Amino acid sequence: MKPVAKRVGRPRSFDRVAALEAAMVLFWRHGFEGVSIGDLTKAMSINSPSLYAAFGSKNALYDEALSHYLFLLNEELGNAFSQGLPVAVAMQMTLTSLAVALTREDMPPGCMIGAGSLRCGPNGRDAAERTANLRKAMQAQLVTSLGNAKALGELSDDTDVPSLAAYFATVVEGLSIQAQDGAGRAELLSVCAIAMRAWPI
Amino acid sequence: MKPVAKRVGRPRSFDRVAALEAAMVLFWRHGFEGVSIGDLTKAMSINSPSLYAAFGSKNALYDEALSHYLFLLNEELGNAFSQGLPVAVAMQMTLTSLAVALTREDMPPGCMIGAGSLRCGPNGRDAAERTANLRKAMQAQLVTSLGNAKALGELSDDTDVPSLAAYFATVVEGLSIQAQDGAGRAELLSVCAIAMRAWPI
DNA sequence: AATATTATTTATCGATCGATACAAAATTGT
DNA sequence: ACAATTTTGTATCGATCGATAAATAATATT
Numbered sequence: 001m002k003p004v005a006k007r008v009g010r011p012r013s014f015d016r017v018a019a020l021e022a023a024m025v026l027f028w029r030h031g032f033e034g035v036s037i038g039d040l041t042k043a044m045s046i047n048s049p050s051l052y053a054a055f056g057s058k059n060a061l062y063d064e065a066l067s068h069y070l071f072l073l074n075e076e077l078g079n080a081f082s083q084g085l086p087v088a089v090a091m092q093m094t095l096t097s098l099a100v101a102l103t104r105e106d107m108p109p110g111c112m113i114g115a116g117s118l119r120c121g122p123n124g125r126d127a128a129e130r131t132a133n134l135r136k137a138m139q140a141q142l143v144t145s146l147g148n149a150k151a152l153g154e155l156s157d158d159t160d161v162p163s164l165a166a167y168f169a170t171v172v173e174g175l176s177i178q179a180q181d182g183a184g185r186a187e188l189l190s191v192c193a194i195a196m197r198a199w200p201i
Numbered sequence: 202m203k204p205v206a207k208r209v210g211r212p213r214s215f216d217r218v219a220a221l222e223a224a225m226v227l228f229w230r231h232g233f234e235g236v237s238i239g240d241l242t243k244a245m246s247i248n249s250p251s252l253y254a255a256f257g258s259k260n261a262l263y264d265e266a267l268s269h270y271l272f273l274l275n276e277e278l279g280n281a282f283s284q285g286l287p288v289a290v291a292m293q294m295t296l297t298s299l300a301v302a303l304t305r306e307d308m309p310p311g312c313m314i315g316a317g318s319l320r321c322g323p324n325g326r327d328a329a330e331r332t333a334n335l336r337k338a339m340q341a342q343l344v345t346s347l348g349n350a351k352a353l354g355e356l357s358d359d360t361d362v363p364s365l366a367a368y369f370a371t372v373v374e375g376l377s378i379q380a381q382d383g384a385g386r387a388e389l390l391s392v393c394a395i396a397m398r399a400w401p402i
Numbered sequence: 403a404a405t406a407t408t409a410t411t412t413a414t415c416g417a418t419c420g421a422t423a424c425a426a427a428a429t430t431g432t
Numbered sequence: 433a434c435a436a437t438t439t440t441g442t443a444t445c446g447a448t449c450g451a452t453a454a455a456t457a458a459t460a461t462t
Contacts, residue, residue: 009436009438010439011439033232033234033322036322037419038420039322052421052422118320119235119319120231121235121236136382162388163391169375169379170376171375174375187364197399198397198398209407209461210408211408248411250411
């Protein structure tokens with residue numbers, strides 16, 4: 001049995017994941033430019049040298065917080081499109097789960113990706129670009145899922161898959177703004193139900 | 202004939218409206234926190250004391266830029282709901298005009314209100330709140346327009362007007378994020394067409 | 403021409419920004 | 433016990449933040 005590799009030197013005295021999640025919540029709620037190193041160190045209960053030693057820079061910390069958020073969100077949403085369900089049902093389920101996720105009382109409202117760090121100055125340009133890339137990746141994933149459904153005959157041959165994916169991406173991003181502005185869970189679920197009426201055929 | 206009131210003192214040497222529009226474009230593109238006084242004075246071609254004398258503060262300048270943006274947007278969109286058209290047609294026209302407005306090549310992409318200054322730190326809290334209030338006002342206006350249509354029998358008695366208004370507000374806000382992320386005019390128009398398929402009955 | 407009023411330019415204010423230098427403390431390897 | 437390595441707390445860096453003081457310039461009023 002190989003012994004557990006023990007890192008030489010003084011051990012870290014804080015929980016790196018807990019600190020990362022504290023930073024995630026701050027970035028989630030206030031955006032990249034709305035959070036200062038001082039805000040972060042206070043919420044993470046560490047001093048700035050520890051932050052830089054553990055995470056590198058404010059930009060790198062935002063990156064890691066964003067990735068962690070995406071991981072948690074995927075865990076909460078699951079992937080309804082890979083379970084053999086009718087694609088319209090999978091879409092409805094995904095929207096419903098999202099409406100719930102966007103209105104959790106123990107977390108900031110809205111989506112860190114869908115409505116996060118939208119507009120930034122020069123300091124936040126990289127963070128905004130990486131966040132936008134995740135939005136585009138989610139939309140590309142929708143194109144794939146809907147394209148698969150079309151290939152299986154679940155959508156008619158004349159379905160414009162990229163436009164349909166863009167429509168649902170639009171709805172998802174709009175839901176995130178609605179949640180951020182204080183819309184409740186019931187309201188978001190009503191919007192999802194109406195949005196599904198645009199489903200083809 | 203009353204003579205033109207001449208203000209005493211040295212006259213302002215710059216065009217106040219032109220300076221305001223330069224500030225508007227900056228805030229529009231980068232959000233409240235993404236723009237510094239230095240950025241503003243450079244774009245407005247004035248020094249900071251002139252900015253403060255003419256507009257009061259960064260917050261007041263943002264306020265005025267936001268109001269000016271709203272004025273210009275209303276001018277561009279018109280009010281299709283007050284022209285006796287079928288309400289579905291008015292909605293379609295409004296969405297189409299919006300898709301065009303969000304993708305003007307001579308202006309920043311997206312909407313300064315729909316996706317502006319969403320998340321902010323303590324410095325930008327007021328700006329974010331005022332922007333959010335305009336979003337809510339637009340949604341309230343939608344409730345009124347759709348409610349009027351329902352009263353006129355254009356929408357069935359069981360139509361959930363607040364939810365339908367929330368749906369279209371969601372679409373509008375999502376369109377703004379799509380535009381900001383680089384979606385073209387054709388893509389937005391396709392999304393609008395799909396969104397209208399959710400229209401009741 | 404003299405005075406009052408406002409705008410402009412230059413220079414700078416204290417506060418905060420993201421990021422680090424440095425030495426003491428805590429661990430592993432020898 | 434001692435050296436090597438890493439983290440910690442304190443203190444602070446230069447840059448930039450939003451905002452302003454002071455002196456000068458340009459206008460209207462008298």
